[in-house]
Structure formats: structure tokens, C-alpha cells
Amino acid sequence: MSSDIKKYLYILTTGPEIAYRAASPFFLATTAALMDHDVSMVFTIRATGLLKRGVAEELTVKEGGDGARLQFFIDQARDAGVKFFVCAPSLDLNDCTLDDLIETEGVVGGSAVNEMALEADVVISF
Amino acid sequence: MADVEGCNIPEDRYYWIEKHVWAKPEGEYIMVGLTDVAQSLAGKIIVVNLKAAGKTLARGKSGGTLESGKWVGSIPTPVAGEVIEVNAAVKSHPSLVNEDPYGEGWLLKVKPNNWDEDAKALETGEEGVHAYREKLVHDGIHCRA
Numbered sequence: 640m641s642s643d644i645k646k647y648l649y650i651l652t653t654g655p656e657i658a659y660r661a662a663s664p665f666f667l668a669t670t671a672a673l674m675d676h677d678v679s680m681v682f683t684i685r686a687t688g689l690l691k692r693g694v695a696e697e698l699t700v701k702e703g704g705d706g707a708r709l710q711f712f713i714d715q716a717r718d719a720g721v722k723f724f725v726c727a728p729s730l731d732l733n734d735c736t737l738d739d740l741i742e743t744e745g746v747v748g749g750s751a752v753n754e755m756a757l758e759a760d761v762v763i764s765f
Numbered sequence: 766m767a768d769v770e771g772c773n774i775p776e777d778r779y780y781w782i783e784k785h786v787w788a789k790p791e792g793e794y795i796m797v798g799l800t801d802v803a804q805s806l807a808g809k810i811i812v813v814n815l816k817a818a819g820k821t822l823a824r825g826k827s828g829g830t831l832e833s834g835k836w837v838g839s840i841p842t843p844v845a846g847e848v849i850e851v852n853a854a855v856k857s858h859p860s861l862v863n864e865d866p867y868g869e870g871w872l873l874k875v876k877p878n879n880w881d882e883d884a885k886a887l888e889t890g891e892e893g894v895h896a897y898r899e900k901l902v903h904d905g906i907h908c909r910a
Contacts, residue, residue: 666837673839675827707835
């Protein structure tokens, strides 16, 4: 990997219960990916709920705003090459299985998340 | 300046039409910017983030990003080489990209590795404008109402 390419890891913990917190992590991840960095997002605790099928299409980021839905930000991130990983224990916490989620790069356990953080140049948590 | 579907497409630029970026030789350097089409599609640009001078970019790699509200897009460079200078004015006044995309809204000055080779992959002159027109018509893009 070129020294110009940095590894960015975004760790999300907040889910659809606080809609206004949902979009920014995806936006930041997108900007990093569009600068040709290697960008991953890990969804844990309630954030896994953001990836449930049907949620992002309906989740309005700002009540009374321009009506932007979370799906726009997710699509933008995926188009830019951002990778999505789901924390395995959070699936049970959110009463779902991998099949209930939109396409991701897969599940990761606690050790893997720690390793990802260790290897990353930048870790940002939300 | 050719008016194509309401977009300004000057003949003196070299276009990477799919990416809506332009290049123009100036002495030993190549100026790079967004086309009028790109700025029109993007809407009001509020943030411009450019790679730093001294960075070496392969053709097609990101020379920076643009943000307009909730949208963010990359600036794929049409020419491989070293970034010699970035336009500091657009970083402090991003709307220059909207107002004057071929002039004060330029983005990067690049010292090319092999301009002759990169230029072969770009469209210019009357043929370039014609090719751009075909793209705009095909995609149903119109810059101004």
C-alpha cells in the first residue's frame, strides 16, 4: 500500500433511535474514500440497526429539514468504496441476523475490531 | 466558448468526458479543473479539499474532493504527475468553481509525467465538444434552465 494511502476506521455505536447522528459518519467516511484512502466502518451496539433492510430508506436525518434520508449517505459511501463490517454480538442485541442487513463485507468479532484499530492510521468513533 | 446543452464547453480544453474534468497545457505544466457540467451537476459548492502540492498522482486518482451540502465527489485527475500548485483561492472561496470553472476556479497545476500519452485519452477541439455534446444528450444533462 502506498504511503499516501492511509487506513481510516470509523466505529459507530448510535443507531436509528437518534437519527440526526446517523449521516455524518457515512459522510466523513465517504470523503476519506474519495481521497483514495482505505476506509472501513464498523457497526456495533445500536448502530447495527442502521443497516437493517428498510431502515435507511425511511430514516430522515433531520426532522423538518430537506428530507434527506440515510440511504443517500449509505449509497454515497458504498459508491466511494467504503467497507462495512458488523460487530457479531451486536446482531443479537439488535434482534437480527446478517440476512436482515443490507450488503456488508461481513461480521467481525471483538478481537478483529481491536486489530483493525491497531492497524489503522486514524480511528474515529461515533 | 461553445454552448452545449446550456453548458460552456470551450474547445481549447482537453476533456475526460466521463469524469467531467478538464486539462490545459500551460508551458511545461498542465492546469486541471472541473467542467461547467460538473459544477452544474454538483450545485453550490461549499467545500473544496485538494491534495497538497508535492503529491504525485496517477491518472484517475483523486486530486481532492468537493462538497455541496450532503453530496461529496472526487476530482479524478486527467493527467499523471506531480502536483506543483493548488488553487488556494478556491479553498477559501469554493463558489469560484461554480462561477468560473475554466478560469479562477481552476484546481490543480500538475507537472506531467507524460502529457503526450495522457492527452491521447482525452477529447479536445471541435471533436471534443462534439463528443461532449453526445454525452450530455445521451445522459439528458442540461446545465441551465
